[in-house]
Amino acid sequence: MSLKHIDLLICCGSGCISAGALKIKERFHEVLKEHSATNEVNIIETGCMGPCDYGPVMVVYPEGIFYKKVTPDDVEEIVTEHFIKGRPVTRLMLQEDDKTFSAQKDVPFYQKQIKVALENCGYINPESLEEYIATGGYEALGKVLIEMKPQDVINEIKASGLRGRGGGGFPTHIKWQMVHDKKDDEKYVICNGDEGDPGAFMDRSILEGDPHRILEGMMIAAYAMGASMGFFYIRAEYPLAIKRIKTAISQAKELGLMGDNIFDTDFCFDAEVRTGAGAFVCGEETALIHSIEGERGNPTPKPPYPAVKGLWGKPTVVNNVETFGNIPTIFLKGAKWFASMGTEKSPGTKVFALTGDIRNTGLVEVPMGTTLRELIFDVGGGMIGDHKFKAVQLGGPSGGCLTVEHLDTGVDYESLKERGSMMGSGGVIVMNEEKCMVNVARFFMEFCVEESCGKCSPCRIGLKQMLTVLDRITNGHGREGDIEELQRLGESISKLSLCGLGQTAPNPVLSTIRYFRDEYEAHIRDRSCATKVCNDLMHYDIDKDRCIGCSLCARNCPVDCISGSREEKYTIHQVDCIKCGNCFDVCPVKAIDKLPGMHPDVVAHRSELSKAVNQYEDL
Amino acid sequence: MKTLADLKKIREKAQEDLKLRGGNVRIKIVVGMGTSGIAMGAREVMKTFLEEIAARNLSDVLVTQTGEKGLSSMEPVVDLIEEGKPKVTYGNMNPDKVKKVVVEHIVNGRVVSDYVVATGD
Structure with a gap:
């Protein structure tokens, strides 16, 4: 035992790192040294805690105090006030509507969430195998290997109703059963970490925050199907995820949790990491398999399904990161427990990456069937500023958008598909009324x-x-x-x-x-963009009544399309205007309006041009 | 590592390191670390608690701190909070008294009434 009486958990997910978490960590080391208190505080780097918008965030145990938007300058105060004198720094806590939320569990962002795949994310040190084991890690694997037959494992997954979390929602047990039933000398299991949707970062966060969980899930899958080799296919843009999973693999090997005769059974397993070059199509399972084989990452027609003829022609299962993340917990807490959450057809929870014009952007996990309203307004904290909610895009470039009338729709595979959207991997982009x-x-x-x-x-x-x-x-x-x-x-x-x-x-x-x-x-x-986003379908205009003739706009126009004088006031020559917005920004009296619709001068100019083109073509 | 029992051994040892983050805590020791507490030696008191607990390998005891408790005349002040029992507050603590509290109260479950300044909430 040590003299340490404080656990300082600094979120080192990619979001917080880019907001400066590592600098803060360094600063903590320095300040603690100055106060000779290094032996009193454990500084632990964790994976993503979720509320990326508040980043850099940290939690101080045993009290569980949650600090947000910490800067290196705040470190001195945290150390002297909180660590040494025991007075938490209220200034850095979350404050909303005159209320201060000191403990992490009280923060509204976490209230409606149930964490399964994200259970340890932001709670343990992802580079420590011991901490994963302390939370019950690898117990499921041991139980499965020692007590269960492969078919029992598949039956348990079937009872849990788990469906692929990569987007399609294909029942996991069917994939496993197909590979299990194929007789072959070699079978493969692949973890699909090629997350490419703009605005999605669920898989990255889980791989970064709890790599051993994914490894354990993969090993259980491999045992169920009779595979002895696994591949993690992770895109090169995720260097931290790659590093952490590699660390996890070597730690597990060292302890004998991977390799030959695991838990003294006949089960042997090895895994390797393959790095993807960032092509979106490689998230498609056949393209992914070809990429691992060293071929060009192109898809091939199905059937044959990978379960029949996959990697190097052998039966292969490709599962998403989050799917694997659910598996250890299903075996620890039971299929019944898992199936009791969510909806009948889509049991369990789903991780979402909330982004866009929303207050609490970040990583969340809620039960399936949670309504969009709860997701966006309760967990997500609602829209930024006074803006109104307009639409939400689910499933990235493969999904579709939903509107205000769908806010009370429960989020599950079927209900989203019915409405022209899809679950996708879980990217949620919320848009306000200013978006076209x-x-x-x-x-x-x-x-x-x-x-x-x-x-x-x-x-x-x-x-x-x-x-x-x-x-x-x-x-x-x-x-x-x-x-x-x-x-x-x-x-x-x-x-x-x-x-x-x-x-x-x-x-x-x-x-x-x-x-x-x-x-x-x-x-x-009408040649009009009501939101004034499409440049060609909006225009700027100077209101002569408000214009004071100061000429600032004309002097700042990069294409010299504004002319006038103090007496006559100023005018924009619409045909030449490139809509850069400089004039709008510099006007000291706000006499310039941003208006929807193409200006009549431009409409006339364009029709003259096309007339000229037609005449030329007639000649 | 070959059996579930081996895994359990590693887990129990590892849970020790995660103790601060919740889990099985039987007794919580809260040291008042306001300005007056620190001036009267609260840091020494806390350090002694941590050392004594470490030496005895008491894995279910948690030491934490709080701010000014208001009993300035009796600083350093320490609360012992045990699940299902009224809170016991010790005052005028020093490292020697800490050692006694650890042996008597925490290990043997007998409140050291000589040092108690208040009980209950």
Whole structure:
């Protein structure tokens, strides 16, 4: 035993690290040394604690005091006041509506959450195998290996109702059963950590925060199916996740939890890490398998499913990080316990990455069936500022958006699919009324066009066509019939594409057309973007009554399109304006308005241009 | 590591290190560390508690601290909080008294009434 009476848990998830957590950690070491108190405090780096928006965050035990937005300058005060004198620093605690939340468990962000896959994230040191074991780690593996037959393991997973957390929601036990039933000399288990959705960071956080849990889950899966080799496929953009899982593997080997005859049984297991180069399509299981084989990361048609003919032609199971993260707990607490959470068809919990115009961005885990309202307004703390909620994009570029009318929808696989969205891997992007939905759809389409591997033509050519139409609509050249064209293209691409990327890529466009058709129509017919996001469909105008003729706008215009004088006031020559917004920013009397719609001068100019082009073509 | 019993051994040892983060705590010792407490030697008192507990390997005892308790004339003040029993507050503590409290109260379960300044909440 040591003299240490304080555990200082500093969140070292990627979010907090980029907010300066490592500098703070260094500072703590320095200050504690100055006060010769190094032997009283344990400084522990943990994985993501969740509330990334408050970062850098930390928790001080035994009291469980939660500090947010700590800077290196605050360290001195925390050490002298809290650690030495025992007076927690109120200033750094979460304060909302005149209430101060001192303990982590009281913070509203954590209230509606139930943590299964994230149980240890932000609580233990991810680089310490002992701390994982202290929380019950590897007990499930031992129990499974010693007491259960592989088929019993699969039956238990079946009873729990666990479904793949990577997005599709395919029942985990069916995949396992298929591989279990195949007779072969070698089988493989793969952990899919190729998380590529913009705005998603669930898998990264779990790998960084609790790597042993994923390893244990993978080993249980391997035992159930008769596999003895596993691969972690993690994208190169996640260096910390890769480092932590590698550390976990070598620690487990050292202790004999991996290798030959684990727990003195016949079960042998080894695992390696493979790094992905960041192609979005490699999250698709057949593309991922080809990438591990050293081939180009292209998908191949299914069937044959990987369970039949996967890695190097052998039966293979590919499971998502979070799916593995649930498995040890299912065996420790029982399938019944797991199935008691969530909804009937989607039991358990789901991890979401909350981002966008929301107050508490971060990593959360809630039971399936939690309504979007609870997720966004209770856990997420609602919208930033006085803005109104407009839409939420679930499932990233493969998902779809939902609107105010869906706020009371429970989040599970089926209910989201019914409404044109999907669970996806769990990225939740919340948008306020200042976002243009056509532009959002265009953004995701551009992403998919770039990430399309090009193997099948519906995806390669079709998505590019959709992007062309969307470009046309957002820059003011939209035509009647464009919406129908997008729908026709989208529906065919969904049906004809080879893999999940193409099949789901039209979703953002189709769902925004479904719920925000009027915005598309306004873009096409009125040449107007109500949110003033699309540059070509808005304009700046100077109000002569308010203008004081100071000429600041004219002097700051990079294209010299503002002219006038003190007497005549100033005017913007709309045709030349590039909408940079400089004038709007510098006007001292706020005489410049940002208005929706294309300016009549520009409309006239464009029609003259097209007339000229037509005449030229007639010649 | 070959059996569940081996794993359990490692777990029990590791849980010791996680003790501060909750778990099985039988007795909580709260040392008042306000300005007057520190001036009267509260840090020494806490250090002695930590050393004594470490020496005796008392894994279910937790030492923590708090601010000014108001009993300035009796500093250093220490609370012993035991599940299901009224809180016992000791006053005018020093390292020798700490040693006695650890032996009598914490190990043998007998309150050292000579040092008690208050009981209950």
